[in-house]
Amino acid sequence: MARDLARMLSPRGIAVIGGGSWCDSIIGAARRIGFDGTIVPVHPDRREIAGLRAVPSVADCPVPVDAAFVGVNRHATIDIVSELARLGSGGAVCFASGFTEAATEDADGADLQARLIAAAGDMPVLGPNCYGFVNALDRAAIWPDQHGMQPVGRGVAILTQSSNIAINMTMQQRALPIAYMVTCGNMAQTSQAEIAAALLDDDRVTALGLHIEGFGDLRGWELLAQKARRRGVPLVALKVGRSAQAQRAAVSHTASLAGSDAGAQALLDRLGIARVDTVPEFLETLKLLHGVGPLASRRIASISCSGGEASLIADMALGLDLEFPPLADRQTAALRAALGPMVALANPLDYHTYIWRDTDAMARAWAAMAEGDVGLTMSIVDYPHTDASDWACATEAAIAARARTGAPFAVVASMAELMPLATAERLMAHGVVPFSGLAEALAAVQAAARVGGPDPLPLLLPGGGTVDTLLSEAEAKAALHHHGLSVPSYRTVAGRDAVAAASGDLRPPFVLKGVGLAHKSEHGAVRLGLAREQLAQAAQDIGTDTFLIEEMIADGVAELLIGVLRDEAHGYVLTLGAGGILTELLRDTVSLLLPVSEIQVRQALDRLAIAPLLAGYRGKPAADMGAILRAVMAVQDYVVANADCVGEVEINPLICTPDRAVAVDALIRKAKT
Numbered sequence: 321m322a323r324d325l326a327r328m329l330s331p332r333g334i335a336v337i338g339g340g341s342w343c344d345s346i347i348g349a350a351r352r353i354g355f356d357g358t359i360v361p362v363h364p365d366r367r368e369i370a371g372l373r374a375v376p377s378v379a380d381c382p383v384p385v386d387a388a389f390v391g392v393n394r395h396a397t398i399d400i401v402s403e404l405a406r407l408g409s410g411g412a413v414c415f416a417s418g419f420t421e422a423a424t425e426d427a428d429g430a431d432l433q434a435r436l437i438a439a440a441g442d443m444p445v446l447g448p449n450c451y452g453f454v455n456a457l458d459r460a461a462i463w464p465d466q467h468g469m470q471p472v473g474r475g476v477a478i479l480t481q482s483s484n485i486a487i488n489m490t491m492q493q494r495a496l497p498i499a500y501m502v503t504c505g506n507m508a509q510t511s512q513a514e515i516a517a518a519l520l521d522d523d524r525v526t527a528l529g530l531h532i533e534g535f536g537d538l539r540g541w542e543l544l545a546q547k548a549r550r551r552g553v554p555l556v557a558l559k560v561g562r563s564a565q566a567q568r569a570a571v572s573h574t575a576s577l578a579g580s581d582a583g584a585q586a587l588l589d590r591l592g593i594a595r596v597d598t599v600p601e602f603l604e605t606l607k608l609l610h611g612v613g614p615l616a617s618r619r620i621a622s623i624s625c626s627g628g629e630a631s632l633i634a635d636m637a638l639g640l641d642l643e644f645p646p647l648a649d650r651q652t653a654a655l656r657a658a659l660g661p662m663v664a665l666a667n668p669l670d671y672h673t674y675i676w677r678d679t680d681a682m683a684r685a686w687a688a689m690a691e692g693d694v695g696l697t698m699s700i701v702d703y704p705h706t707d708a709s710d711w712a713c714a715t716e717a718a719i720a721a722r723a724r725t726g727a728p729f730a731v732v733a734s735m736a737e738l739m740p741l742a743t744a745e746r747l748m749a750h751g752v753v754p755f756s757g758l759a760e761a762l763a764a765v766q767a768a769a770r771v772g773g774p775d776p777l778p779l780l781l782p783g784g785g786t787v788d789t790l791l792s793e794a795e796a797k798a799a800l801h802h803h804g805l806s807v808p809s810y811r812t813v814a815g816r817d818a819v820a821a822a823s824g825d826l827r828p829p830f831v832l833k834g835v836g837l838a839h840k841s842e843h844g845a846v847r848l849g850l851a852r853e854q855l856a857q858a859a860q861d862i863g864t865d866t867f868l869i870e871e872m873i874a875d876g877v878a879e880l881l882i883g884v885l886r887d888e889a890h891g892y893v894l895t896l897g898a899g900g901i902l903t904e905l906l907r908d909t910v911s912l913l914l915p916v917s918e919i920q921v922r923q924a925l926d927r928l929a930i931a932p933l934l935a936g937y938r939g940k941p942a943a944d945m946g947a948i949l950r951a952v953m954a955v956q957d958y959v960v961a962n963a964d965c966v967g968e969v970e971i972n973p974l975i976c977t978p979d980r981a982v983a984v985d986a987l988i989r990k991a992k993t
Contacts, residue, residue, distance in 0.1 A: 323444045323510060325518035328411025329500070331386030333358040334379060335409075337400055338391030339363050342415065342464040344370045346389045346452075349463035353454055354471055358383045378403050386410040389452060389462045394418045394432055397448065402439035412440070413462050414447035419508060433508045440509055449991040450505025451483035454490065457499050457524050467501070468492070474524040475499035476606045479506075479516050480531035489599065494736075494756045495744035496607045499525055510785040513540035518899070520544075520551050523777040527609035529602055531558045535587065535889060538779055545591040545774035554609045554771045555593040558602040559584050582911040583890030590775045590913050593766035600736070604755055605764040608696075612769035617695035619645045622668035624700040625676065625688055629734065630668040633700065636759060640766050644668060645693055649696045654688035667692070677710070682717035683724065690727040696765055697721075698730045700758070702738040715743055719750040734758040765829030779891045780914040782961055785991030787886065792835060794868055796986035800969070803961065804954035806982045810870035816859040819867055820852060828852055829872045831984070834864035841901055848872060873982045877943050879973035880981075882952055884914065884959050886967045892959055896921070896952070898930045899973035906930075914956055918949045935974065943976035951981045965991040 336346045336359060347370040355627055360381045361369035368374055375381060378388070378400065388404050390397050391970055394416040404412050419433040436448065446452060452462035456469045465483075468491040475497030480486045483503045490501050492548040501518055504512050508642055512532065517540075519525055528548065535541055541959050548555050561581055588595050608615075622633045634644065644667045647655070655665050658681050661673055669689060675681040690697040701714040715731070729752050733739035736756035744754035755761035791799065797807040812835070813822040823830060832855060834845030847858040848873060859867055881899035884892055894916060898907030908929045912920060922945070925931060936942035959966055968989040975982050 321443065322514065322517070324409065325444050325510070325515065328387045328444055328446075329453060329455055329460075329502075329518065331410060331460055331462075333381070333383035333386045334359045334460075334462060335381055335385045335388040335404075336369070336391070337362040337378065337388055338415075339366055339369065340391070340692055343389065343391045345464045345466075346391070346462060347372060349454070349461045349465070349467055352467065353456060353461045353469060354459040355461060356459065357386075358923065360385075378407060378409075384408070384410075387460075387462055388412045389415065389464065391415045391464065394448065397863055398432065398435050398439050401436060401443075401445065405439065405441045405443040409443060411444035411446070411500040413452035413700075414445055414505070415450065415452075416447075416509075417466060418624070419448045419506060433506075437509050445509045446503070446515070447505035448508060451486060451503040453500060453502040455500055456497075457522065467915065468938075469501060472497040472499055474526055476521075476527045476529060476610050477502070477514060477516075477519040477525045478529040478531070478606070479504060479519065481505070481512065481533045482531060485599065486533055489603065492603055493741050493753055494603055494607060494739075495741060495748045496603055497748075499612065507536065509538050511540050513537060513544045516555075517547055520547050520553055525553060527554050527556065527606050527613075529556050529606045530593070531557070531560075532584075533560055535584070535709070538587075538781060538891060541587070541591060542774065542778060543594065549592065549773045554614045554768075555591075556602065556605045556609065556767055556771070557588055557593050557595050558597070558599065561586065576612075580885075580887050580890070580893065581910075582895065583885075583887035583893045583913070584892055586911045586913045590773045591774035594770045594993070596763055596767050598760075598763075600757060600760045601763040601767070604757070604760040605767045607728070607755070608753050608764045608768045609750075609771070611730075611748060611751060612696070613768075615695035615728065615765065615769040616764065617642050617693070618769040619643045619694045620765060621645075621688055621689045621694045621697040622700065623671060624668065625671055626700075627670040629700045630666075631671040632734070633698075633758060633762070634668055637762055640762055641769070641802045642762065642766055648692055651688050654691075655685055658682075658685040658688065667770070677713050677718045678712045679720065682713060683720035686717055686721035686729075686813055687724045690721055690725045690729055694727075695769055696728045696730055696753075698732045698755070698761065698765075700732050700734060702733050702735065703743055705737065705740070708740060708743070715746060718747065718752045718768045722752050724752065729753070730755050730761065732758055732761045736760070738877050766907055770873050779917050780960060782886045782888050782891055783964040783966070783991075785965055787989050787991050789990050789992050791988040791990070793833070793986055794835075796969075796988040797983065799988060800954060800958050800971075800983065800986055803957040805951055805958075805971075806980055807986070808870040808873060808982055808984055810868055812866065812868055814866050816856065816865075816867075819859040819869060820855045823852055823855055823869050826869060826871050829874065830855060831870050831872045832858045832862065833868040833870075834862040835868055836864055836865040849874075870984070873975045873977065873984055875977045876975035877936075877941055877978065878930055878976045880948065880971075880976060881909070882955050882969075882971040882974055882983075883917050884955060884969040893962070894952075894956070896924050896929060899971075903972060914959060916952075916956065918953060920948055920953045941978040944979050944981060947979070947981035948976055951983065962990065967991065 477500035
């Protein structure tokens with residue numbers, strides 16, 4: 321059920337329930353942002369809090385309670401939330417902790433959380449373990465601490481699962497207009513995706529930033545991405561959980577299920593949400609999205625008055641999904657006219673200082689760079705904090721270039737300290753993005769170029785049941801072959817003496833495998849290229865009681881891994897990569913979430929480092945791409961058909977030949993059915 325959060329997020333009447341410094345701070349934070357509605361302290365004994373007359377109970381509030389801060393212990397919180405809901409209040413921020421996020425330390429936490437949800441009914445609740453929000457558009461706040469936000473007419477919304485990170489971000493001095501700062505705590509009732517969707521209802525929100533510890537309701541995230549796309553609001557995420565330590569912290573902090581990072585990245589990609597890794601990158605990306613929106617291209621242009629900076633940005637862009645295209649003829653002509661004959665024309669451009677202080681010439685040169693086939697033009701300008709008056713020409717030239725071309729334009733300080741706030745605000749007011757830090761700027765550009773639309777197909781959600789059954793290789797191959805996967809002709813035979821006879825209708829050379837070992841290669845239980853007369857001795861050497869004999873696939877041009885893993889937090893993660901015994905060493909993989917199309921699979925394969933092998937490397941034959949795609953889709957068909965019980969499927973390797981793709985080893989783990 322979608323709850324209406326508008327009344328709570330833009331209140332006229334606020335109840336502050338509880339005593340102590342936290343509740344005093346709530347009143348101070350609301351005053352600091354310019355709240356001109358009614359604030360009513362609620363306390364059974366105190367007559368006055370922070371200079372305001374207190375009432376003994378929620379029922380005694382003289383105005384309707386649009387939003388309430390519940391700053392009492394966790395047990396009393398439940399009763400107060402119940403009373404607020406009974407009175408028809410707009411919503412509550414629950415400050416207390418000790419609910420599900422503390423379940424490992426306190427067995428009562430989960431029960432208390434269930435009681436809190438029941439007490440709230442249809443009334444929206446943020447938290448528990450939640451700081452609340454600051455609404456700089458309507459000048460309202462429920463926030464029990466300091467904040468650095470200022471009233472704005474439009475800006476970005478930020479939604480985070482960490483109150484402390486939220487406080488820090490409100491203190492930014494980067495000229496980023498923050499319209500909303502909202503914390504969601506451990507989301508007992510109202511999910512992060514649901515809160516984010518509510519923020520999208522405000523037309524004054526230009527971009528939405530999400531600090532995510534765990535996703536939770538996957539269908540809710542799909543709906544959020546679709547709504548953001550319809551409303552033209554780009555989404556960017558700061559998703560934690562790459563490390564095992566971060567995953568453990570997420571569980572203890574908000575009871576979030578972190579899942580695998582590969583699954584998280586695949587989900588963000590599928591939803592069209594760009595991802596960054598640090599708070600500064602997050603803020604700079606939001607600034608770029610607020611200023612010019614998602615970038616149409618990952619191609620960029622760079623301008624600087626120093627060859628050192630031109631080299632620096634070129635090197636720093638290595639490893640990123642960014643490109644510096646060469647100058648077009650029309651750009652070269654315009655640049656030559658503006659810069660004269662002494663400047664070597666290139667992208668990145670070092671324009672020297674021949675035209676420094678000639679604002680018109682600088683603007684003409686920068687406009688010429690911006691008129692190329694690029695998503696963004698960046699002028700590197702470091703403003704000294706001693707006396708930056710001589711750098712005003714660079715500011716005005718950037719503003720003029722943006723006005724002349726209408727193309728996305730940014731001014732980048734190589735260090736955050738060298739972008740003065742007043743200069744950044746002037747640039748932002750004229751549609752020029754002021755970046756604080758070169759590394760952060762490049763990360764922001766890459767992210768803004770990756771914002772896209774969500775996949776129209778719904779995710780395949782993970783099934784239930786404990787995955788405790790491992791099929792034999794022969795059983796796994798038979799199950800996958802039923803869904804169209806090509807496998808070698810094979811026989812399973814019991815007894816070493818029967819191996820040779822069982823191979824009678826198979827064509828040599830053979831592969832002989834010992835059955836019943838988890839890692840056959842490590843145990844020497846796989847023998848390749850055997851003639852019929854060698855089978856008996858090979859069986860004796862392997863030493864198991866049961867064997868798998870199969871025809872050897874000898875004409876492969878590449879080996880691939882196809883894996884699907886049930887990730888409880890994100891869905892079914894499909895991993896494609898370099899296969900064979902060196903899979904873990906090469907780590908050449910890409911991950912997607914099911915379901916996928918053949919086009920998506922082909923695009924993913926093209927991103928692999930071994931893609932040239934598949935295409936035919938240095939005169940070698942190419943692999944049969946159609947057969948590879950059919951193999952991947954066959955694995956997907958099996959997973960879809962068994963989504964209620966399958967936990968893992970792995971093909972390693974899929975031997976890719978010029979005319980087929982054959983799964984020579986297969987693994988399936990599933991729940992008992």
